[in-house]
Amino acid sequence: MNEQVQAVQTAPAKPETAPLDAARARRDFPIFSRRVHDRPLVFLDSAASAQKPGAVIDAVRHCYEAEYANVHRGVYWLSERATEAFEGVRKTVAGFINAADEREIVFVRGTTEAINLIAHSFGRYSLAPGDEIVISAMEHHSNIVPWQILRDEIGVKLIIAPINDDGELMMEAFAELLGPRTKLVAITHVSNALGSIVDVGEIVRLAHEAGARVLIDGAQAVPHLGVDVRELDCDFYAFSGHKLYGPSAIGVLYAKAELLESMPPYQSGGDMILSVSFDKTEYNAIPYKFEAGTPNIAGTIGLGAAIDYVGALGLPAIAAHEQDLLDYATARLKEIDGLRLIGTARDKASVVSFTLADVHAHDIGTVLDRQGIAVRTGHHCALPVMERFGVPATVRASFGLYNTRDDVDALIGGLAKVREIFG
């Protein structure tokens, strides 16, 4: 019980933080000392995966050098230390998203695995033929395909909530899609392709009124917005460590304790059991019931360090800085002839997606790359979004806490070079 209280106390509410000194924070990230094609690295692809600060790299190194053993297994000192550090991160995560209880934090590989876990466990056992799952038109493939598989397996219906020309979820249309058969709403908090921020609080309210559960894909939200799962009252929340300046292949599924209690295991094996005989197996308590096998120990430690790092800078300060970059980049991009912004929602995270005249995104990406500028080009694992806007691909620049207006200027200069080559 003590631990619950602690989780409450370490909630991310930090009303006043100093503004972010991004140029200084940038020096925390060793990667920026390297050059690409003999130019300084201009990294504008944090939405795909963020770079890692020294604090995270050091924590992973420290784990292996000083505190490494398997967790939850040994009676010896080192295993106890490792377990303590590992479980400490669960507490850190609970505090970070303001979960009521750290047993509600399940470590997974990332957002993708979290969603698959829900589809397999909650989906297969709680949904019946004819039940409806509502997603939006701007989901990442990882929040589409698991539901399609479920649809084909058990005959649930998949319903798509529309977005408007700015890339905003159409809330009234969404509300109308909810009905007595709606059992789950699975929706992104921030669109990776468009940057749109979805009012998930309202989604949860409407869905709960209709008696449906809500899963939020927070992969893009967690690095930019303070997330409070209790305030949102969502049933499930998924995110990935690697977009939050932490290691890859570690992520989090938050789920309300009573749901985790009622759900069957996802994978099975060691760690998720209390006792096994050939007649009968007794499952472990939550969250361990959902954590079969040896986990990503060092990755988890790194995730804890990433959350501490972001916490020390302050998410509100990071968000304010990124908003400034977004506004600046949007204004400068709009000055470019033939540039079309894809995703112009009023509420946006620091993502700019665009096309430029008749130049294909992939060609733009190549020209920018040669100038040391890393952007994402393609469909961003959101083909239905590309279809919605009638483009095969876009260029996407996304900003993290270490980006500065200089990076935006480099992008603008790079696009001038594209213009020069393509005429």
Added chain:
Amino acid sequence: MSELRDLYQEVILDHYRRPRNFGKSPLCNRQANGHNPLCGDKLTIYLLVKDGTVEEVTFDGAGCAISVASASLMTEMLKGLSVADARALFERFQGAMTGSGDGVDSLEDLDKLAVLSGVREFPVRVKCATLAWHTFRAALDDSDDTVVTE
């Protein structure tokens, strides 16, 4: 950045902007689809093959400059070749682009395809240049499977 100039030569940009033999041929008797999921490029190649000769080659679809220009150049090169010669050209082009096979050709020996030599400095773009060719071969074989390169 001269390698960018080598990649995006005038001829390439011209074929990208004004692709030759573009559009479905009414006479075609074989076709195949090609897809490069990395860029989202999608091409369809249409062939009229008669008496062992590639009498007509056209294409449509959308893609990056490299894939569209390569497709356009390919249609010009293949038209009128015997099926055997067309297959041989595919092998030579593929070998020259990827540096594989026992073909000793360099692209420079492949006539107008030489303008694609800049692509070899950009390994991730080689698939863009070869997409049309793989799709062409699938059309020859009348394969229903979409050719996928990544």
